[in-house]
Amino acid sequence: MLSRAQNLLARTGRGTAASVAELGYQSSLFAQSIVWICAGAWRRQPVRLHQVVNQMTVTGLQAVPIVAVLAFVIGLMLAMQGIHTLRAFGAESQVVVGIAFAITREFAPLITGILVAGRSGSALAAQVGSMRISQEIDALRVLGVHPVRYLVAPPLLAMLVMLPCLAILADVLGLLGGGLLCKLELQMSLRSYFERVREVLEMGDVLQGVLKSLLFAVIVTLVGVSNGFAVRGGAEGVGRATTRAVVQSISYIIVADMLFTFFLNR
Amino acid sequence: MSHAAEVIRVRDLVTHYGDTEILHGVNFSVRAGEVMVIMGGSGSGKSTLLRHLLGLEEPTGGTIEILGQDITQLSASAMYALRKRIGVSFQGGALFNSMTVAENAEFPLREHTDLDSQTIRIMSRIKLELVNLGGKDHLYPAELSGGMIKRAALARAVAMDPRLLFFDEPSAGLDPVVAAELDELILRLRDALQITIVLVTHELESAFGIADRITVLDAGHILISDTVDAVRNSDSERVQSLLHRRAGSGVLDGAAYLQRLTR
Numbered sequence: 001m002l003s004r005a006q007n008l009l010a011r012t013g014r015g016t017a018a019s020v021a022e023l024g025y026q027s028s029l030f031a032q033s034i035v036w037i038c039a040g041a042w043r044r045q046p047v048r049l050h051q052v053v054n055q056m057t058v059t060g061l062q063a064v065p066i067v068a069v070l071a072f073v074i075g076l077m078l079a080m081q082g083i084h085t086l087r088a089f090g091a092e093s094q095v096v097v098g099i100a101f102a103i104t105r106e107f108a109p110l111i112t113g114i115l116v117a118g119r120s121g122s123a124l125a126a127q128v129g130s131m132r133i134s135q136e137i138d139a140l141r142v143l144g145v146h147p148v149r150y151l152v153a154p155p156l157l158a159m160l161v162m163l164p165c166l167a168i169l170a171d172v173l174g175l176l177g178g179g180l181l182c183k184l185e186l187q188m189s190l191r192s193y194f195e196r197v198r199e200v201l202e203m204g205d206v207l208q209g210v211l212k213s214l215l216f217a218v219i220v221t222l223v224g225v226s227n228g229f230a231v232r233g234g235a236e237g238v239g240r241a242t243t244r245a246v247v248q249s250i251s252y253i254i255v256a257d258m259l260f261t262f263f264l265n266r
Numbered sequence: 267m268s269h270a271a272e273v274i275r276v277r278d279l280v281t282h283y284g285d286t287e288i289l290h291g292v293n294f295s296v297r298a299g300e301v302m303v304i305m306g307g308s309g310s311g312k313s314t315l316l317r318h319l320l321g322l323e324e325p326t327g328g329t330i331e332i333l334g335q336d337i338t339q340l341s342a343s344a345m346y347a348l349r350k351r352i353g354v355s356f357q358g359g360a361l362f363n364s365m366t367v368a369e370n371a372e373f374p375l376r377e378h379t380d381l382d383s384q385t386i387r388i389m390s391r392i393k394l395e396l397v398n399l400g401g402k403d404h405l406y407p408a409e410l411s412g413g414m415i416k417r418a419a420l421a422r423a424v425a426m427d428p429r430l431l432f433f434d435e436p437s438a439g440l441d442p443v444v445a446a447e448l449d450e451l452i453l454r455l456r457d458a459l460q461i462t463i464v465l466v467t468h469e470l471e472s473a474f475g476i477a478d479r480i481t482v483l484d485a486g487h488i489l490i491s492d493t494v495d496a497v498r499n500s501d502s503e504r505v506q507s508l509l510h511r512r513a514g515s516g517v518l519d520g521a522a523y524l525q526r527l528t529r
């Protein structure tokens with residue numbers, strides 16, 4: 001009995017130590033990428049612009065349609081819920097306040113982060129993982145090309161640029177979705193809806209969402225590549241790493257979102 | 267030959283994977299311009315030794331001098347400079363799968379030189395012609411045969427005209443005819459580019475065919491490191507049994523065997 005408890009304790013301890021080590025590894029990858037982005041050219045190993053542009057196209061531009069559609073639907077959904085709830089108090093028209101805050105501070109960055117984690121975080125893990133098992137990463141190193149400079153810095157830079165853009169796009173489409181429902185349900189004109197939105201929203205609310213999306217960009221990239229670098233044992237390992245990258249980055253995103261909201265709104 | 271002509275000098279190299287000691291104090295050297303073959307059975311530590319020579323792993327003890335510099339002490343920037351003078355062809359080729367053969371062969375030049383695209387293209391085509399891959403440069407690695415992959419990897423490895431070329435298991439997974447062609451190609455490259463070659467293999471025939479000297483590795487120890495003739499005529503029983511592919515480790519260590527079973 002005692003030994004079983006000890007066993008459990010030991011396993012928990014090992015698990016915790018491993019998680020801390022992994023977080024440390026991800027932080028060090030982040031620090032290295034920043035150094036490469038800032039000082040790569042000076043070391044005569046610049047981060048290649050064409051790689052960054054490629055990544056921006058794949059993770060950013062190609063995600064535009066899906067981000068737009070989902071943000072719009074979430075706007076609709078928020079408006080429905082809000083109107084339904086507020087009707088009990090006869091305060092339906094106040095729904096605009098709720099939509100404006102919820103979209104810009106929470107839902108736009110969150111839905112963007114989760115979508116990009118699913119689309120691009122998984123792709124990064126798969127790409128880096130399969131390069132690892134085919135020894136392409138060793139090949140990079142012996143060719144004198146630092147893997148972090150070549151494989152981590154470009155997607156990180158691309159995500160740091162594209163995620164805020166996608167989040168702002170989601171702001172606009174989400175608010176539009178909410179507005180359309182208000183027009184249908186409350187006979188409120190779109191013009192007066194957006195005027196009300198402008199009244200209640202401050203720059204800080206939008207900025208809060210943008211800051212979150214920057215944080216999510218870092219999470220998605222680093223969780224993706226670190227799971228890729230950790231791949232052991234063939235194609236099956238790549239599959240496992242891909243799944244793990246998605247689950248882990250979405251979990252990190254949600255927890256980080258909560259902490260961020262907590263500390264910014266005290 | 268004098269000491270100065272040694273391009274690799276390994277002293278007392280000890281390495282571990284986790285808690286397991288793999289190489290137990292390895293000493294050997296490679297002279298400029300020769301083909302040194304590192305030979306040994308599967309699991310003897312050949313790839314481990316190679317990975318340490320390439321600076322891909324950190325040894326637990328000993329020194330590794332490559333082209334006059336101890337890579338166990340080298341700064342990142344000095345290692346970076348050194349790597350431009352070394353070419354490597356991995357066992358599976360390790361070509362970049364997302365790039366064509368041409369892009370693979372051009373990659374080192376694009377990363378390390380300021381040459382314009384046209385010059386880079388011509389220089390890498392010369393190397394592709396050298397390994398008989400002219401006209402195949404638009405193909406992706408997935409579209410190549412095993413022999414072509416190894417030749418493309420070779421073209422990429424010599425793109426920067428290295429002083430030193432490492433080659434892991436060139437003939438593994440190839441049929442004998444293709445393997446023999448590859449051996450010939452390696453010798454031709456050595457003569458054309460004046461490189462020192464370190465080649466790891468478990469194929470006896472290939473080893474004796476192209477080596478100037480042979481280092482025989484066995485369970486993490488070096489049995490002998492000498493000329494082809496000296497190795498062939500060695501009176502070490504272990505070397506002879508490896509050369510004639512006789513089975514295993516001779517006497518069974520009963521206690522160790524039992525311990526492994528009951529661990």
Ligand SMILES: Nc1ncnc2c1ncn2[C@@H]1O[C@H](COP(=O)(O)OP(=O)(O)O)[C@@H](O)[C@H]1O
Pocket residue numbers: 283284288306307308309310311312313314315
């Ligand atoms: N990454 C690794 N982790 C742990 N042990 C390893 C690793 N790579 C090789 N080994 C062990 O090291 C020993 C030597 O392996 P290796 O150098 O690959 O031999 P060879 O290339 O001669 O077949 C083997 O016992 C092998 O199991």
Ligand SMILES: [Mg+2]
Pocket residue numbers: 312313
């Ligand atoms: Mg091997």
